[in-house]
Amino acid sequence: MKCSPLLCVCYLLILVLFITYYGGVWTRSSALQCRLTMTMPRFEYEYHKEGDIIIGGLISAHVQSEYSYRFDFGREYITNPPGGYVCSDLDFEEYKNILVMISAINRINKDPDLLPNITLGYHIFDTCNDPIYILGYATKILSGENNAHNYYCKGHGEVVGFIGNNEFYSNNALAQLLSLYRYTQVNYRVTNTGLNIVNMYPTLFHMTPEDRVRFETVITFLQHFGWNWVGIITPEDGSGDEESQELSKMMREHGICTDYIIQLKRNTVNDIHTSEFITGSKAKVVIVCGTSITNFYNFVFGLYSGAENITFIFPPSWIKLTDLYYLKYTSLNHSFIFVWPREKKLNLDVYTKGVTFYNCLTDPILEDIWVLWFKCLSPNPQKNLYYRENNQLYVNPCTGVRNVSTLFSSHTTHPSFIYRAVYVLAHSLHRMFMKKNKSEQNGFRHRLHKYVRKVHYTDPDDGEIFFNERREIPTDLILQSWISFTAPSLKTITTIQSPDYVPPEQFPNMSDPIFWRTGKIPISRCSDPCLPGSRKKFGSLIHKCCYECAPCPEGEISNISDSENCMKCPDDEWPNQKKDRCVPRVVEFLSYTDDTIVAIFSAVSILCCLLTGLILGTFIHYQDTPIVKANNRNLSYLLLVSIMLSFLCVFLFLGHPVDVTCMLRVTSFGVIFSVAVSSLLAKSIMVCIAFKATKPGSPWKKWMGAKLPNVIICVFSLVQVKICVTWLSISPPFQDRDTHSYQGKVIIQCNEGSVIGFYSVLGYMGLLAAVSFIIAFLARTLPDSFNEAKYITFSMLVFCSVWIAMIPAYLSTRGKYMVAVEVFAIMASSSGLLCCIFFPKCYIILFRPDLNTKTVIR
Known part of the structure; x- marks a missing residue:
C-alpha cells in the first residue's frame, strides 16, 4: 500500500520516541548487501535482500554490556567504556544465526518444489538485545524508509513475518507490536513462559518448548538426589525474574524450597556479603536463571574459595560458558547445564573462508570480527577511534588473507533453530499459495499465522515439524554435566534427555565420583531426611523443607523417607519394630497345636x-x-x-x-x-x-x-x-x-x-x-x-x-x-x-x- 508524504511524516513523528538514528550512511553492494551506520558508541548493522516476499530478521549479534570483554588465547582484557552500557560484545553464535538465515533463504530460492516462481528476500538487523531498537527496526522493515506502520512505502516486496532474537524482553516488545497488525512472529530460542499467552500473542510461535518443560526436568533431577533446599541466582537486568518466580512456584508444589533468590549486581565481583551468604547456606545446589552476564565470571572467581561443594544448574542460554578454558579452576566445574541437541551442520565456509579484509567489508559484522580478533585498523576512522579509546591495541592496518572460519569452528555449535524457523514460514507460505484463494492472497501477511499454526511437514534431518497446543515445536532438551580435567579440554557427559517429563529411572548412575567436585554427591537440604518409620513434624518455620522427625504412632508406618504422614496398617497387619512396613498380626486363640x-x-x-x-x-x-x-x-x-x-x-x-x-x-x-x-x-x-x-x-x-x-x-x-x-x-x-x-x-x-x-x-x-x-x-x-x-x-x-x-x-x-x-x-x-x-x-x-x-x- 502506497503512503502519502503527509501520512509518512505523521508516523515518523510518532515513532521518534522509540528510536533515533545518527550519523552517515555507508553502503556497498555484494553477494550480501550490507549497510553500516555508525555512531559512537553504538554501531548499527543491517543485511537486506529484495524479493517478492520479505522475511524480517531481528537478531542480536552484539549485546549490551557494562564491560568490553574479550579473551585472547588465555589473556583477558577488560575495559570500562564511557557512558555505561554499550553494544560492543560480539556473540559469534548469533552472527552464525544471521548467516544460517541467509543460507536457508538462498536454499529455498533454489528449490523448485518450494515456493516456485516466488523469490524470498530478507531484512535483517542487529538489535543489540534492546527493546527500543527492536521496535524501531521492526517499524522500518514494515514501512520502508518512512517508518509508517501498516504502510510500505518502498513499493517492492511485501513483509510476511519476522524471526525474533533469543532475548525475552526484546521479543515481548516485538510481539506486542506485531500482534496488533497480525504479523507472524517466530522466536527461534526464547523459552520464557510469559510469551506463551495465546490470547495476548495470537501470531507468536516458538521453535523450542517453554521453560516449564525444563523446570519439570530440574524438579525431577532435584528429587532424584533428595535435594529440597536450593538457591536461585538471576542477573540484575531482570531477564530471570519471571523465570525464577515460576520455577520457585513449581518447586514448592513438589516439596522443594528456595532458600534465596539473589540478583547479581554490577559490582558483584567485590560483593563479599553475597559470597559469604551463598557459601554459608545449606543450599548446595544453585539454579541460575536469565541470560548470561559478563560479571558472573568475576563472581564465580570470588566464590571459588568457599564453594567446593556447590553445584550450579544453568539454562541453555549460558552455553557460552563452555568456551572458558579455565572452568576447571572455578566453581563451575562439575556443574550441570541444559543444552539443545546437536542438529544438522550447515556449511558456512562460503561466507567466511579465505576472505581478505577488504572482501569482508561487505559484511559489517565480519569486519568487526576481523578487527577485534586480528587487532588491525578499519578504514572507518570513527570505528578506529572507538576501538583505540577502549582497547589501545589496534595499531596495524588490516592486510592479507586470513581464514576467518577457524574462529567459528572453535566455538560450540548450536542447533539451527533459525534454519527451521525460515522453513516453517516457507512451508506455510507454500500451503497458502497452493490454495489459490485470491481473497486471502490480498493481505495474506495478516493471515499467515493461521497456516503456520497448522504447518506439518517432514524434514530429512529434523523429522516431523509441527506445533503443539502451546504453539511450540516439541524438541528434546539435554541435561549435561561439565567436567573439565585439563585446560583447555572440556568433557561433556550427557545425563538425561527430556521432551516433556523424565521418569527418575532414566537417570544414569550418578554415584560415580567423576560427576562431583568433592567425589561424592552433595547434600542440599534444610533438614536431615526423616527415615522410614518416622514422619515430618513441622514447626513454626515458614518453609516446609525445615522440620523435625517424629516417630509414627502405634499402628502406623512410613515406608519412604521424608514422609509427611504415617499410614495405618490393615486390620490383619501390624507395624514391625522399625515401623517401616506392616507384618501379619499374630493370630491368637486357644490352639490345639500352639497352646x-x-x-x-x-x-x-x-x-x-x-x-x-x-x-x-x-x-x-x-x-x-x-x-x-x-x-x-x-x-x-x-x-x-x-x-x-x-x-x-x-x-x-x-x-x-x-x-x-x-x-x-x-x-x-x-x-x-x-x-x-x-x-x-x-x-x-x-x-x-x-x-x-x-x-x-x-x-x-x-x-x-x-x-x-x-x-x-x-x-x-x-x-x-x-x-x-x-x-x-x-x-x-x-x-x-x-x-x-x-x-x-x-x-x-x-x-x-x-x-x-x-x-x-x-x-x-x-x-x-x-x-x-x-x-x-x-x-x-x-x-x-x-x-x-x-x-x-x-x-x-x-x-x-x-x-x-x-x-x-x-x-x-x-x-x-x-x-x-x-x-x-x-x-x-x-x-x-x-x-x-x-x-x-x-x-x-x-x-x-x-x-x-x-x-x-x-
Whole structure:
C-alpha cells in the first residue's frame, strides 16, 4: 500500500520516541548487501535482500554490556567504556544465526518444489538485545524508509513475518507490536513462559518448548538426589525474574524450597556479603536463571574459595560458558547445564573462508570480527577511534588473507533453530499459495499465522515439524554435566534427555565420583531426611523443607523417607519394630497345636468325662442297692449324664472358633448346667417332702414318686432352653476378630451378639443354683441316716463359689485367656458337682458295702 508524504511524516513523528538514528550512511553492494551506520558508541548493522516476499530478521549479534570483554588465547582484557552500557560484545553464535538465515533463504530460492516462481528476500538487523531498537527496526522493515506502520512505502516486496532474537524482553516488545497488525512472529530460542499467552500473542510461535518443560526436568533431577533446599541466582537486568518466580512456584508444589533468590549486581565481583551468604547456606545446589552476564565470571572467581561443594544448574542460554578454558579452576566445574541437541551442520565456509579484509567489508559484522580478533585498523576512522579509546591495541592496518572460519569452528555449535524457523514460514507460505484463494492472497501477511499454526511437514534431518497446543515445536532438551580435567579440554557427559517429563529411572548412575567436585554427591537440604518409620513434624518455620522427625504412632508406618504422614496398617497387619512396613498380626486363640493349656484342658476333660462315665456304670451296676435307690436313682443318672456332657462341651471352647461353635458354646453349657442344677433342686425338694411325708396323716405323701422330680427338671430346664432359643433368634453369637485389645495381635473370639442374652443365660443358671443351695442348706439337718442334702449343699457351695470367682476374672482378661477362664469354670464346677455328690456314694458302694444296706440307710 502506497503512503502519502503527509501520512509518512505523521508516523515518523510518532515513532521518534522509540528510536533515533545518527550519523552517515555507508553502503556497498555484494553477494550480501550490507549497510553500516555508525555512531559512537553504538554501531548499527543491517543485511537486506529484495524479493517478492520479505522475511524480517531481528537478531542480536552484539549485546549490551557494562564491560568490553574479550579473551585472547588465555589473556583477558577488560575495559570500562564511557557512558555505561554499550553494544560492543560480539556473540559469534548469533552472527552464525544471521548467516544460517541467509543460507536457508538462498536454499529455498533454489528449490523448485518450494515456493516456485516466488523469490524470498530478507531484512535483517542487529538489535543489540534492546527493546527500543527492536521496535524501531521492526517499524522500518514494515514501512520502508518512512517508518509508517501498516504502510510500505518502498513499493517492492511485501513483509510476511519476522524471526525474533533469543532475548525475552526484546521479543515481548516485538510481539506486542506485531500482534496488533497480525504479523507472524517466530522466536527461534526464547523459552520464557510469559510469551506463551495465546490470547495476548495470537501470531507468536516458538521453535523450542517453554521453560516449564525444563523446570519439570530440574524438579525431577532435584528429587532424584533428595535435594529440597536450593538457591536461585538471576542477573540484575531482570531477564530471570519471571523465570525464577515460576520455577520457585513449581518447586514448592513438589516439596522443594528456595532458600534465596539473589540478583547479581554490577559490582558483584567485590560483593563479599553475597559470597559469604551463598557459601554459608545449606543450599548446595544453585539454579541460575536469565541470560548470561559478563560479571558472573568475576563472581564465580570470588566464590571459588568457599564453594567446593556447590553445584550450579544453568539454562541453555549460558552455553557460552563452555568456551572458558579455565572452568576447571572455578566453581563451575562439575556443574550441570541444559543444552539443545546437536542438529544438522550447515556449511558456512562460503561466507567466511579465505576472505581478505577488504572482501569482508561487505559484511559489517565480519569486519568487526576481523578487527577485534586480528587487532588491525578499519578504514572507518570513527570505528578506529572507538576501538583505540577502549582497547589501545589496534595499531596495524588490516592486510592479507586470513581464514576467518577457524574462529567459528572453535566455538560450540548450536542447533539451527533459525534454519527451521525460515522453513516453517516457507512451508506455510507454500500451503497458502497452493490454495489459490485470491481473497486471502490480498493481505495474506495478516493471515499467515493461521497456516503456520497448522504447518506439518517432514524434514530429512529434523523429522516431523509441527506445533503443539502451546504453539511450540516439541524438541528434546539435554541435561549435561561439565567436567573439565585439563585446560583447555572440556568433557561433556550427557545425563538425561527430556521432551516433556523424565521418569527418575532414566537417570544414569550418578554415584560415580567423576560427576562431583568433592567425589561424592552433595547434600542440599534444610533438614536431615526423616527415615522410614518416622514422619515430618513441622514447626513454626515458614518453609516446609525445615522440620523435625517424629516417630509414627502405634499402628502406623512410613515406608519412604521424608514422609509427611504415617499410614495405618490393615486390620490383619501390624507395624514391625522399625515401623517401616506392616507384618501379619499374630493370630491368637486357644490352639490345639500352639497352646499347652489346651492339651491340659483336653486331657482333664476327657479323664473327667471317663470318670463320670465310670461312676455312671457303677451306679447302673449297683442300681438295686439302697444307696443308689436313695433320693431317686433316675435323677442321679440324669445328673451324671449332664456332668459328662458338661465336660465334653469344653471342646466347643477350644480350637479356632467359627460361627457354629460360637452359637453352641454358651447355650450348650447353659442348658446342660440348667438340667444338672434342676436335678439337684429336684433332689433337694424331694428330701424335704420325704421328711414331711413320714409324719402320720401328712398331705405330702401324695407328692412322693417320680412325677414331681420330672416336672421340676422339665419346667426349669425348658425356661433356659427358651432363653437360649430367643437369644439365638434375635442376635446369635458369631466369630469376631479383635484387633484393638493387643498391639500386633488379632484375637479370634466369639462375639456374644446380644449381651443381654448372654447374661440372661448365666443369670438364670445362677438363680437355679442359688435356689438349690438354699433349699439344700435348709434340708441338711433333717434327721436321716443318709441325708443327700448335705452333699448337695457342699456341691452348690462349690458351684456358686467357682462362678462368682469367675466373673471378675472373666471381665479382667482378653482373648484366649478369657476363654480359658470360662473353660476352667466349667470344669471346676462340674468337678465340684461330681466330687461332692457322687464320690461319697462311690466310696460306700466300692469300699464300704456294709453301709449299703437297708438297715443302715432307712
